[in-house]
Amino acid sequence: MWLQREISLDPRPRGFHLVTEQVVEAIPELDRLEVGLLHLLILHTSASLSLNENASPDVRRDFERWFSDAVPEGAPFWTHTVEGPDDMPAHIKAALLGPSLTLPVAGGRLALGTWQGVYLCEHRERGGARSLLATVWGATES
Amino acid sequence: MWLQREISLDPRPRGFHLVTEQVVEAIPELDRLEVGLLHLLILHTSASLSLNENASPDVRRDFERWFSDAVPEGAPFWTHTVEGPDDMPAHIKAALLGPSLTLPVAGGRLALGTWQGVYLCEHRERGGARSLLATVWGATES
Amino acid sequence: MWLQREISLDPRPRGFHLVTEQVVEAIPELDRLEVGLLHLLILHTSASLSLNENASPDVRRDFERWFSDAVPEGAPFWTHTVEGPDDMPAHIKAALLGPSLTLPVAGGRLALGTWQGVYLCEHRERGGARSLLATVWGATES
Numbered sequence: 001m002w003l004q005r006e007i008s009l010d011p012r013p014r015g016f017h018l019v020t021e022q023v024v025e026a027i028p029e030l031d032r033l034e035v036g037l038l039h040l041l042i043l044h045t046s047a048s049l050s051l052n053e054n055a056s057p058d059v060r061r062d063f064e065r066w067f068s069d070a071v072p073e074g075a076p077f078w079t080h081t082v083e084g085p086d087d088m089p090a091h092i093k094a095a096l097l098g099p100s101l102t103l104p105v106a107g108g109r110l111a112l113g114t115w116q117g118v119y120l121c122e123h124r125e126r127g128g129a130r131s132l133l134a135t136v137w138g139a140t141e142s
Numbered sequence: 143m144w145l146q147r148e149i150s151l152d153p154r155p156r157g158f159h160l161v162t163e164q165v166v167e168a169i170p171e172l173d174r175l176e177v178g179l180l181h182l183l184i185l186h187t188s189a190s191l192s193l194n195e196n197a198s199p200d201v202r203r204d205f206e207r208w209f210s211d212a213v214p215e216g217a218p219f220w221t222h223t224v225e226g227p228d229d230m231p232a233h234i235k236a237a238l239l240g241p242s243l244t245l246p247v248a249g250g251r252l253a254l255g256t257w258q259g260v261y262l263c264e265h266r267e268r269g270g271a272r273s274l275l276a277t278v279w280g281a282t283e284s
Numbered sequence: 285m286w287l288q289r290e291i292s293l294d295p296r297p298r299g300f301h302l303v304t305e306q307v308v309e310a311i312p313e314l315d316r317l318e319v320g321l322l323h324l325l326i327l328h329t330s331a332s333l334s335l336n337e338n339a340s341p342d343v344r345r346d347f348e349r350w351f352s353d354a355v356p357e358g359a360p361f362w363t364h365t366v367e368g369p370d371d372m373p374a375h376i377k378a379a380l381l382g383p384s385l386t387l388p389v390a391g392g393r394l395a396l397g398t399w400q401g402v403y404l405c406e407h408r409e410r411g412g413a414r415s416l417l418a419t420v421w422g423a424t425e426s
Contacts, residue, residue, distance in 0.1 A: 043397030255327030
């Protein structure tokens with residue numbers, strides 16, 4: 001089985017957002033996979049994907065705080081400033097977290113740890129809608 | 143060929159630990175793959191996987207030093223502190239390093255660079271045993 | 285379809301370098317894939333791969349500035365210094381950015397966002413030639 005589909009995520013404010021359910025609902029065919037993988041690529045360079053704690057909103061707020069402290073808008077060494085003060089830090093944050101996730105599928109469901117969820121990491125103030133390209137492959141139930 | 147198996151790694155102290163051999167020994171079926179991939183996902187949000195220098199213990203000690211300096215326990219902006227001072231930094235470190243590795247297999251063996259080894263990155267003081275979900279797929283020897 | 289091939293990249297100075305075209309030209313068989321994936325692993329521990337902005341050279345210069353500021357050569361806690369002052373920071377930077385990329389292929393071409401390109405991130409002053417192991421798998425056009 002091979003499947004490829006673009007998923008559009010609504011605009012979200014700068015920060016870290018749980019999107020596991022939205023992604024899974026966009027690919028109902030996952031339930032046919034006995035064993036396989038789901039690859040997600042975000043088609044942008046100033047937002048990223050991560051897999052982390054899915055329960056506490058304060059964890060996601062602290063992610064935003066640490067990343068904005070570690071990659072500050074006002075750093076004296078930025079030269080790429082034409083697209084706004086949040087643009088160059090957004091590229092760095094996106095590279096630190098990464099543009100893609102590869103997630104195992106078992107028995108028709110994502111096989112994640114109990115506390116793991118998919119984060120959309122929005123690094124721009126007004127990033128707009130974000131597109132993911134999902135690719136699924138594996139062996140179907142016989 | 144498709145194979146999926148959970149691998150349990152014994153509890154380790156906070157720090158960076160080489161686990162390449164342990165992972166390979168848990169999947170003897172790798173030797174049947176002519177060409178393929180091994181995907182490893184750590185099923186936790188305060189530990190991570192990385193691929194780096196496999197020879198010098200001082201490299202792994204310096205990893206611990208840099209990460210604990212860059213993501214300090216005492217940062218004034220942490221709000222998620224209910225699970226202990228090492229918890230929120232552990233989530234950030236885990237996201238920076240990533241929860242998974244995808245590694246090529248060639249001729250029945252992991253096809254890594256000479257100096258590359260798999261790190262279990264334990265970011266908690268007492269993280270306990272850690273579980274990996276290994277997924278293998280590829281073409282077997284004909 | 286399965287294909288595995290080593291790609292050699294010429295020596296480059298320390299910094300972030302766009303190599304998308306060089307990688308694609310080394311794998312002309314991509315044009316036979318209707319849907320699939322390309323996995324790239326850099327076989328070194330002091331250089332890395334990333335996917336980011338493909339248009340402005342100043343973005344790539346700012347990447348070098350941020351990473352060299354965040355992982356400084358003169359940090360007092362380094363103990364692994366026998367291979368030169370740029371070696372230990374190079375290992376950390378390589379782990380932050382990651383050793384591999386998994387990229388979707390659709391209709392015979394890499395399916396990336398408009399502004400996304402593959403970076404070779406060279407963290408050593410004189411890293412020499414760098415080897416990638418490319419693995420391609422997927423469904424061919426029928």
